[in-house]
Structure formats: structure tokens, C-alpha cells
Amino acid sequence: MTRKNTDTNIETDGRNAQDSRNETGAVYGEEKSAADSTADKREILPADQTLPVKLLLIPLQGRPIFPGIFTPLMINSSDDTKVIEEAYAGDGYVGICMLRNDAENPSMNDLHEVGTVARIIKKINLPDGGLNVFISTLKRFRIRKALHSTAPMAAAVEYLDDEEDDTFEVKALTRALISEMKEVSENNPLFSEEMRLNMVNIDHPGKIADFIASILNIDKDEQQKVLEMLNVRQRMEQVLVYIKKEQELLRVQKKIQNELNEKVEKNQREYFLREEMKSIQEELG
Incomplete structure (x- = not known):
């Protein structure tokens, strides 16, 4: 029997947790020997490949x-460490979802439905038991059904394509984004020359909007809003609004x-003037 969660529109499978783990691999099962090598590097693959x-x-x-x-990506939670180890021992893919709140023991209901699939490229074990992993993020996805609603969480997902709109307006928006962002970067020391070069070298309008949204000083909920926008033109327009806000803030x-x-400077001038007058009065007796 399947029930649907009305808060997050995520369908939850009524089977027990053991069945869910069997569908996604033994989360707490035996580790494969390949996962033991922290120096092992994985090839960065294109996003249009077959994804799980x-x-x-x-x-x-x-x-x-x-x-x-x-x-x-720094991993400190023991539950998240187990997820990374399991994923790394398998195909290397993991879903990254932002929490809706600051829940200490989050469940599926605490996650935003739209996230990003990533491939673990390298894993480094830390002395404190945590992990430092390097990931290559590939594509947006939406959670369709929870397979395991509590840690370690697992879900059936569908991948989301950009809704392309190759029009004159999109080209104009692309130029506007780059131009306006250059102005922001020139007045903000936090934006490095490398960031500016990366922005110019991106050749896809949707990716330009994503890159700018990722480095702008905006609220995380606003960033999530951009992540959930599939229409490229609407995404670019929204990011342009955020750039304008950043420009106003900088002004x-x-x-x-x-x-x-x-x-x-005025206080300093007045101070030096008072000191000078004091010295003159002392000289005159």
C-alpha cells in the first residue's frame, strides 16, 4: 500500500526499512575493497550519461x-558518512538535497524535493572519523518516492531537463547577466579573477544563471528557488533581479x-587643530 505525504508531495512506500535498503543496496552492508582506497580517483563523466x-x-x-x-564537501555526521561510503563503494552517485529546517535528525519530509545528483570523485578519510569528499555535480532531480524515509535516506528520483528557450531575449539576458555581474565583481573583493573568467567561459545560458546564483550573496532559500526553476529564461530573469539587489546593497x-x-577625517582634522591650538597657547604662556 502506498501513501502520499501531503506536506512535501513525496510518495512513501509502506514497506519496511529493510525492504527499502534492499532496493538501494545494503546501506549498512559489507564495504567493498574499492572503497578502502582514499587515493582512488574517479573519472568525471558528462551529465548526459545514464544516471541511477x-x-x-x-x-x-x-x-x-x-x-x-x-x-x-565536508561530511561529519556518522549517518552521512555511511551513505558516502556505500555510494563510493558502488557507482559513486549520491543525491544532494537542502534541508527545509535545522532538524538534527532529518527525515525525508525535511528535505526539499528538488536537489542535485553528484558523483563522488575522491574521498579522504579524516582523523576525527569524518570525510572530505570531492564531488562533481551533474543534474537536477526531483524526489518521486521515498524508499527509506530516515537516515540513511534513499529515494526514487526523476531527472529534470532545462526548458530551453533559444530566443533573442535569452541572448540579451545572457549578455545582461555577464555585464551586470562584472560590475558586482569589480566592486566586491570576494569575487576572484578566476570566478570572473569562469563566468565568461560558460557557454550555456542556464549554466551561467546557475553559476552566478551559486556565488551571489543571497539567502539559501532564494538559491533553492533558482535551483527549482527549469525554464531557463525565467531562471535568468530571477538571477538578474538578485544581481540588481546585490548592486544596490553594494552602493x-x-x-x-x-x-x-x-x-x-573630519574628527582627525578637528583633533589635530585642537592639538595645534593647544601647543600655540602653551608657547604664548
Whole structure:
């Protein structure tokens, strides 16, 4: 019997946890010898390859991770460590989903439905029992059915393609995004030259929007909103709005900084003038 969770629209299989684990692989089963080698590197494969329809899931308390990114990921939770070990011993794929809240022991209901599938490229065991893994994120997915609702979480997923809109407006939006983002990066020391070069070298409008959304100083819920946007044009328009907000924030910040500098300079001038007058009075007796 299948029941549907009305809070998250995720269907939950009524079978027991052992059955769910059997479908996705023995999460707590014996580790394969290939997983013991932390120096083993996996090839970074293109996103259009055949991806697994069942994924072990890693909940993120921080910001969502967008497709097309190679990034390190620190794993401290013992439950998440087991998931990584199991995935790494198998095909290397894992689903990354942002949490809706700060639940200490999250379940499937605490996850956003849309996440990113990633392939574990390298795994490094840390002295404290945690892991440092390097992942290559490939594609958006949506959770269709929970196979195991509590840690270690697993789900049946469907992969989401960008809704392309190769029009003059999209080309204009692409230029606008790059131009406006250059202005932001020039006024913000946190944006490195490497980031600017990466942005210019991306040749797909949807990926440009994803990259910019991933580095903008916006709320994680706003980033999740971008992640869930499949229509490329709408995604680009939304990211452009966030860029405009960032520009306004930088302008206000610069104005406040200039006013503060002027106040400090004025106070310094007044201080030196008072000291000078004091010295003159002492000389005159």
C-alpha cells in the first residue's frame, strides 16, 4: 500500500526499512575493497550519461549546490558518512538535497524535493572519523518516492531537463547577466579573477544563471528557488533581479563607508587643530 505525504508531495512506500535498503543496496552492508582506497580517483563523466533512478541522499544544512560544479564537501555526521561510503563503494552517485529546517535528525519530509545528483570523485578519510569528499555535480532531480524515509535516506528520483528557450531575449539576458555581474565583481573583493573568467567561459545560458546564483550573496532559500526553476529564461530573469539587489546593497555599503571615512577625517582634522591650538597657547604662556 502506498501513501502520499501531503506536506512535501513525496510518495512513501509502506514497506519496511529493510525492504527499502534492499532496493538501494545494503546501506549498512559489507564495504567493498574499492572503497578502502582514499587515493582512488574517479573519472568525471558528462551529465548526459545514464544516471541511477534510485539515489542515497545527503541532507545539506547550508546552501544548495548547483549542477556543473566541482567542489569539496565536508561530511561529519556518522549517518552521512555511511551513505558516502556505500555510494563510493558502488557507482559513486549520491543525491544532494537542502534541508527545509535545522532538524538534527532529518527525515525525508525535511528535505526539499528538488536537489542535485553528484558523483563522488575522491574521498579522504579524516582523523576525527569524518570525510572530505570531492564531488562533481551533474543534474537536477526531483524526489518521486521515498524508499527509506530516515537516515540513511534513499529515494526514487526523476531527472529534470532545462526548458530551453533559444530566443533573442535569452541572448540579451545572457549578455545582461555577464555585464551586470562584472560590475558586482569589480566592486566586491570576494569575487576572484578566476570566478570572473569562469563566468565568461560558460557557454550555456542556464549554466551561467546557475553559476552566478551559486556565488551571489543571497539567502539559501532564494538559491533553492533558482535551483527549482527549469525554464531557463525565467531562471535568468530571477538571477538578474538578485544581481540588481546585490548592486544596490553594494552602493549603500559604499555610501555608508564614504560617510564614515569623511566623519573620521573630519574628527582627525578637528583633533589635530585642537592639538595645534593647544601647543600655540602653551608657547604664548
